[in-house]
Amino acid sequence: MTTVAPPTPPAAKSPPPVVRPRRSPKMRSAYPTWFYLPAAVIYGTLFLVPTFASFYFSLTRWTIFKSTFIGLENYTEFFQEPALVKGFVNTFLYAVVTSGLKVVLGLLLGILLTSQVRARGYLRSVVFFPVLVSTVGIGITFTAFMDPSDGVINKALSTVGVDGPGWLTDPSLALFSVALVDVWKGVGLATVIYIAGIVSIPQEYYEAARIDGAGPFQLFRNVILPLSWPATSTVIVLSLIGGLRSFDLIWAMTRGGPGFSSDVVASVIYKQYQAGFYGLSTAGNVILFLVVTAVVVPLARFLARKEVER
Template identity: 65%
Template sequence: MTVKVAKQAKQAADRQVTGEQAAGRPASRGGRRHGSYPYALYAPAAAVYLVIFLVPTVMAFYFSLTRWTLFDSTFVGLDNFRDFLSEQNLRIGFQNTIVYAVVTSGLKVVLGMGLGVLLTGSLRSRGFLRSVVFFPVLVSTVAVGITFSMLLKPDTGLVDRTLGLAGIDGRDWLGDATTALLSVALVDVWKGVGLATVIYIAGIVSIPRSYYEAVMVDGGSAWHRFRHVTLPLSWPATYSVIVLSFIGGLRTFDLIWTMTRGGPGFTSDTIASIIYKQYQAGFYGLSTAGNVLLFIVVTALVVPLTYVLGKRQVVL
């Protein structure tokens, strides 16, 4: 009797597999056949990834071991790395890079979440306000840097003039060693907070309304809804904003170079601006070694960060 039941079960399974194949669905487990067409669909993306990322990365690692020009290269081993690590202002540049990344990513998280909560509320003109908040993301970074360099000029800039009307003495925001890096960081936040806000809006909108209704039924206030629903359940958005902003801060160059060129002196230099200065001086192998070191630093910091943050993911 047991053998008969087993045979009937096997026949039913075979019929199910045949039916799935006839309907165009992949057969399950033992009866499944892997076609070649899914892998062919990966080919265009794989080719683009290979040409744009893998090949230049491998070439960068090779040229970092050489002293090269456009037409010639000489293998020098680890000399470029040794010379780059002995740069006088590298310690300041590394410290500025970390501070810049932490400040910009932290402010983007706080402001992005605040604006996200505000712009998902019952505002009459929230569509227009969303566009206004996102607009700086679309503007060229170089244009933003030049504009704010004019606004932050000592005495004649709009910022100092406005402070003067309030009886506050202005200062040379970009020419003072104590304020130059922070000034650029705040401009970076102004430009990038729109993207963080959009990510938070998407995360908050995806939270089921039943959670908010449950808090309201229990007599919870707006603060309780934010504290117990929005804040924990928008963690995937927070995770994305932190990682993207932190990586962008570690690699920052364009705003720094446009607004301060690493000055005054070397006080607002970052690793990327130090690399560019070496490139400007014609030390191409040295600057390539700096790029490789920056790649290693970013990887060494971001991989553990994503692991730690990923363990806190909330599943709805």
């Protein structure tokens, strides 16, 4: 007896795809354009217009009431400034020292303040507090602290039999003394960035490393250091920009002295402005802007490329 297979049911038809009508450009809402317009106006007013105006006035001899176009004469005269070479050397030295110390100390403090240390929240606020204090106020305070005869630092050293140096009066120490104060003030911001980077690392990486027998040093080298690279690149770029543009703390503590030993490019520019050479100081500002851009933009791209490779 032959068996007859039951007929197969017809396959269910899938519903036809829904075709949504494309909106023509005339039907698109103008909301995104108007949303960006206020920010664009503010950015253009506060940044673009002054920037292009600076480029123009750097080619003139100007006062508040009039200006005379003189071409590249201001740039030629600025590069003949006797203190300029010293200012450029000090600027790059100051930027490298401050940014390097902020990266190292910020990373170490970030690791400490994300561990199970007691009073962690209080210590975080203590580390970040100097960032909120006025730079000029800090400069005046540390100028008093670093006084060679009546300063608190040298008096504390004298109690243990050490003769304190002239922190701000010795030409070989003045710039580095200001750099240390700058690091004390700015390391809190670097620490906060590192805390955010370390906290964002998934716990699975720590657990896998501990299972493989990794100790604290191996955790730091193979987990924390590579995975906190975005924070490191951010701290490097921000602190380097701040170091290359440094002026207020240096001027509050040493005014570029003694002599020209702690002069940076920004203080040289300000001294020209004080002397009434407004076009010359404007040309110096343009040069400083171009120098910072030429250093920071390639460095930021290099660090971003390294971040992708990791």
